[in-house]
Amino acid sequence: MENSTFDRRQFLCRAGAVGLAGLSLAQPALAATDIAEGYGVLVDTTECIGCRKCEYACAKSNELSDLPLEGFEDRSVFNEPRRMTADAYTVVNRYDDTAHPERPTFIKVQCMHCLKPACASACLVGALRPQSNGAVTYDPWKCMGCRYCMVACPFQVPAYEYDHALTPKVSKCSFCFERVSKGGKAPACVDICPPMCLTFAKRSELLTLAREKVKAHPEQYLDHVYGEHELGGTSWLYLTSRPVTELGLMEFGEKPIPEYTEPLQHGIFKHGVPPMLLFGLLAVATKTFHHKEDE
Amino acid sequence: MSVPSHPVSLRRGLLTPGVAVLSCIALTGLVVAVYRFVFGLGAVTNLTNQYPWGLWIGVDVASGVALAAGGFTSAAVAHVFHRRKYEVLVRPALLTAMLGYTFAVIGLMADLGRYYNIWHPLLPSMWQGNSVLFEVAMCVTIYLNVLYIEFMPIVCERFIGRVGLPGPLRLLNGPIDVMLRIARGTLSKIMFLFIAGGVVLSCMHQSSLGSLLLIAPYKMSPLWYTPIMPLMFLLSAFAAGFAMVVFESLLASWTFGRKPEMPVLFAYSRFVAVFLGVYGVARISDLMIREAWGAAFAGDAASYMFLAEIGLGIALPLAMLFSTRVRRTPAGLLTASSLVVFGVLLNRINVFLVAFKPPYAKAPYFPSVPEILVTVGLVAGLVLAYRVCVTVFPVLPVEEHATDEAAETVQQRCPVQAESYVS
Numbered sequence: 001m002e003n004s005t006f007d008r009r010q011f012l013c014r015a016g017a018v019g020l021a022g023l024s025l026a027q028p029a030l031a032a033t034d035i036a037e038g039y040g041v042l043v044d045t046t047e048c049i050g051c052r053k054c055e056y057a058c059a060k061s062n063e064l065s066d067l068p069l070e071g072f073e074d075r076s077v078f079n080e081p082r083r084m085t086a087d088a089y090t091v092v093n094r095y096d097d098t099a100h101p102e103r104p105t106f107i108k109v110q111c112m113h114c115l116k117p118a119c120a121s122a123c124l125v126g127a128l129r130p131q132s133n134g135a136v137t138y139d140p141w142k143c144m145g146c147r148y149c150m151v152a153c154p155f156q157v158p159a160y161e162y163d164h165a166l167t168p169k170v171s172k173c174s175f176c177f178e179r180v181s182k183g184g185k186a187p188a189c190v191d192i193c194p195p196m197c198l199t200f201a202k203r204s205e206l207l208t209l210a211r212e213k214v215k216a217h218p219e220q221y222l223d224h225v226y227g228e229h230e231l232g233g234t235s236w237l238y239l240t241s242r243p244v245t246e247l248g249l250m251e252f253g254e255k256p257i258p259e260y261t262e263p264l265q266h267g268i269f270k271h272g273v274p275p276m277l278l279f280g281l282l283a284v285a286t287k288t289f290h291h292k293e294d295e
Numbered sequence: 296m297s298v299p300s301h302p303v304s305l306r307r308g309l310l311t312p313g314v315a316v317l318s319c320i321a322l323t324g325l326v327v328a329v330y331r332f333v334f335g336l337g338a339v340t341n342l343t344n345q346y347p348w349g350l351w352i353g354v355d356v357a358s359g360v361a362l363a364a365g366g367f368t369s370a371a372v373a374h375v376f377h378r379r380k381y382e383v384l385v386r387p388a389l390l391t392a393m394l395g396y397t398f399a400v401i402g403l404m405a406d407l408g409r410y411y412n413i414w415h416p417l418l419p420s421m422w423q424g425n426s427v428l429f430e431v432a433m434c435v436t437i438y439l440n441v442l443y444i445e446f447m448p449i450v451c452e453r454f455i456g457r458v459g460l461p462g463p464l465r466l467l468n469g470p471i472d473v474m475l476r477i478a479r480g481t482l483s484k485i486m487f488l489f490i491a492g493g494v495v496l497s498c499m500h501q502s503s504l505g506s507l508l509l510i511a512p513y514k515m516s517p518l519w520y521t522p523i524m525p526l527m528f529l530l531s532a533f534a535a536g537f538a539m540v541v542f543e544s545l546l547a548s549w550t551f552g553r554k555p556e557m558p559v560l561f562a563y564s565r566f567v568a569v570f571l572g573v574y575g576v577a578r579i580s581d582l583m584i585r586e587a588w589g590a591a592f593a594g595d596a597a598s599y600m601f602l603a604e605i606g607l608g609i610a611l612p613l614a615m616l617f618s619t620r621v622r623r624t625p626a627g628l629l630t631a632s633s634l635v636v637f638g639v640l641l642n643r644i645n646v647f648l649v650a651f652k653p654p655y656a657k658a659p660y661f662p663s664v665p666e667i668l669v670t671v672g673l674v675a676g677l678v679l680a681y682r683v684c685v686t687v688f689p690v691l692p693v694e695e696h697a698t699d700e701a702a703e704t705v706q707q708r709c710p711v712q713a714e715s716y717v718s
């Protein structure tokens with residue numbers, strides 16, 4: 001996808017707001033070279049107030065529910081961590097901090113839009129695909145509903161419309177692909193987020209921004225950008241004040257998930273040579289043993 | 296060389312109490328399946344966003360394919376390596392494989408959310424060669440057709456000269472007969488290509504079924520997750536394939552009141568012992584190398600399932616099969632072979648359902664009653680289909696002490712059978 005229509009202003013105004021407007025990362029020059037580099041979102045969990053407006057915006061923008069904004073103001077949902085469902089591409093959870101009971105952490109979760117997505121490697125018909133703008137998109141018309149993508153996703157993100165008898169879909173955050181690549185806007189959740197919690201920009205710029213933030217406020221952040229290297233990197237990145245495992249995220253190594261199956265798959269069946277070889281051997285064996293028997 | 300006895304159609308009525316019971320079970324499964332297609336997967340299964348695969352994938356598809364491995368193992372032994380004394384086992388094994396794969400695909404249809412898109416992997420525009428599942432889908436599709444082709448000579452044998460369509464369809468009798476003769480003539484020349492191809496395809500997808508869960512390294516129990524899962528699946532498919540043939544042959548003899556083919560089965564069970572032994576050694580060494588033994592004694596459900604699989608499914612039958620005395624008796628052989636089959640079934644259930652421990656799951660998956668009814672119904676349907684096929688087609692070998700009448704039937708029905716099969 002050519003994404004020259006991505007909204008740069010969005011990023012600039014946010015970066016400006018945190019006093020980073022002067023940084024080189026905010027230079028608006030959209031060189032032809034960085035079209036290849038995808039976009040991302042930096043989630044600064046220390047800024048999240050748990051207003052759940054992103055849940056509302058996402059549901060509305062993706063036509064998942066017609067609940068009005070007030071429907072998302074119920075804070076009792078925070079009593080139990082939730083997961084994405086067929087009707088919710090994103091949820092916000094609260095994790096209490098025993099050291100600071102007055103300051104719980106809120107964290108928004110959704111598809112991470114992996115740079116090396118396990119779901120896309122698993123999908124046998126290419127219904128899930130990484131796009132060059134950083135999104136991992138889903139095409140329900142190709143999908144067979146085998147749900148291997150759900151088995152594969154290390155973040156356990158995709159949900160399934162088990163209650164639809166005829167045209168069930170895999171449901172997961174689309175990174176607002178249409179809205180972003182064609183409409184030239186930021187994702188709905190980023191647009192609505194009142195504090196400086198969600199920032200939408202080129203992934204490399206987000207990494208620089210994240211580092212600046214950590215440097216400026218080392219007391220506020222752990223020096224780790226979750227998603228920078230995890231499983232080969234993700235488009236969505238997280239800054240936290242606490243270890244991610246306390247916030248319902250899992251720790252991962254750097255090896256991308258597709259590398260657990262693809263080399264083996266291509267090694268054994270390289271250009272179909274090994275199977276053809278075995279076939280030849282067996283065919284020859286059939287003839288040889290047969291003749292021996294005749295003697 | 297002793298000529299193997301020619302198979303004949305089973306001369307028995309279909310209206311038995313056993314058939315009636317099986318039909319009821321199969322019908323119940325069918326009703327539940329219809330309900331699933333009308334109201335969706337959510338209405339009948341216990342599947343969740345964390346457990347996307349359940350009983351139908353673990354048993355109907357993955358185990359079904361493993362237990363249908365007898366088709367290619369026996370074809371390899373009898374037709375590639377020409378151990379002619381095992382010829383009598385080939386047709387029943389081929390029939391089981393053909394029905395096993397057919398029912399696995401039926402089970403898969405019930406599980407697929409968009410079952411009507413099942414043909415999508417055949418469209419080059421949708422090929423996704425990085426997917427393990429893509430390769431499994433392609434191999435299984437092609438192999439299913441290969442199995443039908445391998446069964447064709449049996450159909451020819453049954454109907455050539457005896458196509459008897461009633462009423463106005465009578466006109467078709469002649470053309471169909473000609474077509475069957477052409478098919479027989481062509482197939483007898485090229486059948487070895489299909490048999491070799493079937494073995495290759497089987498090796499490919501049997502092992503790839505083991506690669507499927509390699510993509511979930513962070514979710515799988517170390518008791519089963521190993522980079523050589525595909526090799527484990529291939530070895531266990533060999534063991535299961537050979538064991539299934541023995542098990543089935545004894546079971547058929549018992550059900551139909553025939554004498555078991557003990558000398559043949561005695562010899563054939565060596566293959567079970569050898570492959571089960573190799574598989575067992577591979578499993579144990581792999582655990583040692585990965586130092587994953589600890590989890591086997593953790594005292595949780597997974598550890599018990601693992602110990603049951605290794606103890607009852609590998610160690611015990613292996614010990615039995617290494618005793619000539621056990622192998623000489625039908626009861627001993629039946630016990631040992633059914634344990635091997637049980638062990639491989641348990642392995643597939645363990646890998647697909649027990650070892651899979653997804654994050655964020657509220658409760659472990661356990662199949663719902665409707666899910667179980669569909670699976671049991673499919674098994675009943677498969678046994679019924681087998682029963683019908685052995686009645687219609689010459690699959691089971693004739694009794695050694697056949698009545699004159701039966702012997703005569705053999706004479707007229709199968710003059711060139713053994714030769715026409717592989718040129």
Ligand code: SF4
Nearest residue numbers: 111112114118119153
């Ligand atoms: S988080 Fe899961 S669903 Fe999202 S891109 Fe990565 S593998 Fe795919």
Ligand code: SF4
Nearest residue numbers: 123143144146147149
């Ligand atoms: S459920 Fe659909 S998107 Fe997921 S792997 Fe299967 S075909 Fe692909």
Ligand code: SF4
Nearest residue numbers: 058173174176187189
């Ligand atoms: S990017 Fe779009 S689809 Fe994804 S969580 Fe935000 S609003 Fe929802």
